[in-house]
Amino acid sequence: MKRNVLIIGAGGVAQVVAHKCAQNNDVLGDIHIASRTLSKCEAILESVREKAAMKQQGVLKAHQVDAMDSGAVAALIRETGAQIVINVGSAFVNMTVLDACIDTGAAYIDTAIHEDPTKICETPPWYGNYEWKKRDLCAEKGVTAILGAGFDPGVVNAFARFAIDMMDEVKSIDIVDINAGSHGKYFATNFDPEINFREFTGVVYYWEDQQWKEKKMFETGHDWDLPVVGTQRAYQSGHDEVHSLATNYPQADVRFWMGFGEHYINVFTVLQNLGLLSEQPVKTAEGQEVVPLKVVKAVLPDPSSLAPNYEGKTCIGDLVKGTKDGEDFEVFVYNVADHKEAYNEVGSQGISYTAGVPPVAAAMLIASGDWDAGTMKNVEELDPKPFFTILDKIGLPTRMQIGGLGGEDKPWNG
CATH class of the missing domain: 3.40.50.720 (NAD(P)-binding Rossmann-like Domain)
Structure with missing residues (x-):
């Protein structure tokens, strides 16, 4: 042990x-x-x-x-x-x-x-x-x-495995990550700004038709009707778990969707268009070398400072589709977490x-x-x-909806 x-x-x-x-x-x-x-x-x-x-x-x-x-x-x-x-x-x-x-x-x-x-x-x-x-x-x-x-990655990978184990064949895995909470700041990221922005300034890679495909960030959006948090818009994004799931389940289409509000997209777009999300160093007029992305990180709120005033909930889950006993089968495996409850317990959002x-x-x-x-x-x-x-x-109970979103809702072991 x-x-x-x-x-x-x-x-x-x-x-x-x-x-x-x-x-x-x-x-x-x-x-x-x-x-x-x-x-x-x-x-x-x-x-x-x-x-x-x-x-x-x-x-x-x-x-x-x-x-x-x-x-x-x-x-x-x-x-x-x-x-x-x-x-x-x-x-x-x-x-x-x-x-x-x-x-x-x-x-x-x-x-x-x-x-x-x-x-x-x-x-x-x-x-x-x-x-x-x-x-x-x-x-x-x-x-x-x-x-x-x-x-994500992590629990959502386990969600995928759990759902696939219920099926004879898997056809698609769509991971949906929604933060329906509010921190009250004009603009902030929920974790390290440098890592956060790097996720969204490159190519959106996804696995479809047994090959890697590409999109641009915010090119494809979809409205998801989810448990507890309701209908939320999410955009297809590149993300870590797509890369292992596509390797372990190459027969399945694998996509990741993350929720973004219009305000976040607008601020992000301005920062990117100005070159402020670049990880490559530049020189100021005074000859000082700086990395724009690190400067942006330095002026934004520390993610840990958001916790005291954060309210609302998250909903993160996998919609997995395939076949079982010769018929189409789908299930949504998910978790809902509460910002205020998290802060009260451990002092974090x-x-x-x-x-x-x-x-x-x-x-x-x-x-x-x-x-x-x-x-x-x-x-x-x-x-x-x-x-x-x-x-x-x-602290993170797993639930599922048999038949996909809106289906029979119950605990994973219910």
Whole structure:
């Protein structure tokens, strides 16, 4: 049984992870958190103490580390005795943290595909450019690496697997991510602005007719009538989970849809047209070199600051279509989360909550042995039922509508 957790990162998602690890430290053991800025780690641990989140007495400690330094991360893993590393730092550090886990034998969990800061929208499948190159090494060394174990990617991959297991044949997977909440700011992103904007400034890759196809961002919109949040407009977007699902289910069309209001689209379009979303450095009139995207990030609100005033709900789910017993069959598997409830429980908004709870559930499954695969896996390659069971218990219950949207609504195990 693996125990003792090292959390990499100190943003809004890391805060959720720390609280949830504390609430389940009878399973996960010692809890350590590390980032470049020690004070941020200490603030998160203070919030855990204020909420009296620790299920039982145990280690709760902050550390400073440069996650881009694989050797330093490996040294910290050894120092702390961590057997499970939950990486919720920037996607830029995935490979160095993964290498540290391979070096030390610790299990690795992340919530997004690795990104090179100088590149946007590389050739699909994106996992093939980085993480999957380490798959054979993980198998050789018996290292468990669970990729994309946030919500999307992560839970939505498990939703797809669960739905497909109900069918004889799968034909399409449409992932729909709607945030129907409001933070009250003129303009802000729900997570790291740099990562957020990079998702939407490149090509929209999707898998259809057993081949990669391309669109432009905001080219294709659709109104989805969803549980709880009602009818919401979402636009076809490029996203991490499309790349593993298309590889594991090549016979199915795989698309991702994200909700955007007109105000967000207008501001985004102005920023992009002015060149302010570029990741390439430019020189000011005074000769100072700056990266426009980093300047925009610096002037926007910190996503963690949105939490106190956030209201409303999210709805994220998979509409999966196929055949069963010779007839057409479809099901919508989904979760609804509440921003205010998330803040009251862990001091974070709902987007961070939905991203932070699942990797803790994955860590608990590694600890129990259910997901301790001894190799590299994407979430859809693992049994989703124990995952849903833990998510139900720790804050993200799964529901489904048989017959598709508007069908019979019930718990996944009902």
